[in-house]
Amino acid sequence: MSKIIKIGTRDSELALWQATTVQEKLETLGYDTTLVPIKSTGDEVLDKPLYELGITGIFTKTLDIALLKGQIDIAVHSMKDVPTQLPKGIVQVAVLERAISHDILVHKGAGFLESNSPATIATGSLRRKAQWLHKYPSHKVVDLRGNVNTRLIKLIENDWQGAIFAQAGLERIKLLPKDAVVLDWMVPAPAQGAMVVVAQKDDAFSIKALQKLNDPNSELGTSIEREFLRTLEGGCTAPIGALAQFEDQTVHFEGVLFSLDGKQRLAIQKSVPQKEAKGLGEKCAKEILSKGGDKLMQEIRNENSALH
Incomplete structure (x- = not known):
């Protein structure tokens, strides 16, 4: 095929495993690829907790910059590390079949x-x-x-x-x-266990290739969880868990919000037919916010700003 797809990845063992998995799938489909490992800020700054660095997408930012500069064509991420708002010019194309989320x-x-x-x-x-x-x-x-x-x-x-x-x-x-x-009692991070691949929005060749790797159920489940996260967070780092699971055309969703010290817990569980799942994450987040979540999120913002 007419282009060698440059696959950007962090250089950790796990990130390279993920990128190699994508590479193998693309090459099985007949595409030519090459891996481009890049060290991320999140890997280099090890003496501060993530939430103190004040950067959204600390593990994805370096790859985003390489993608926008054209140094790579696609980037492979652990989806739970990816900010719910992608940088301008970058689009989510494929969510691979999700692994266990525990x-x-x-x-x-x-x-x-x-x-x-x-x-x-x-x-x-x-x-x-x-x-x-x-x-x-x-x-x-x-x-x-x-x-x-x-x-x-x-x-x-x-x-x-x-x-x-x-x-x-x-x-x-x-x-x-x-x-x-x-x-199994701990609610995972939104999109935990899922791998996502992103590309430049105008790169039709890479997008067409990646669309063949997308798993619809994994895409839907992670989008519900990330919608829950986005609606609650409003740009703030908070203890939020979310999990959407599928059974007999039904989506079972569980979401939680905790105070930073773990003493307060707000939770929601909802099951809806899969065809009615659009907007489920946002609805559940708004219900949490209306039951004290807005006050708790404000307390978390205040505590986080005091840390910074």
């Missing part, structure tokens, strides 16, 4: 979960931290940054009892411990 606990012995003894858990996610403290208020949660491999090494090197990861990420690079605890 969070898991990697630990050095899970006995502490059954006792009331003090424990320290590591995560760089406000959402995971709030949900963990809601369930285990006597535990301490410390910040953990870096790619998956770096975070696993930090867990070994520190005297923490465990660290929280996305199950899909560890499975993809074959690092999921057999004794990892599945946190």
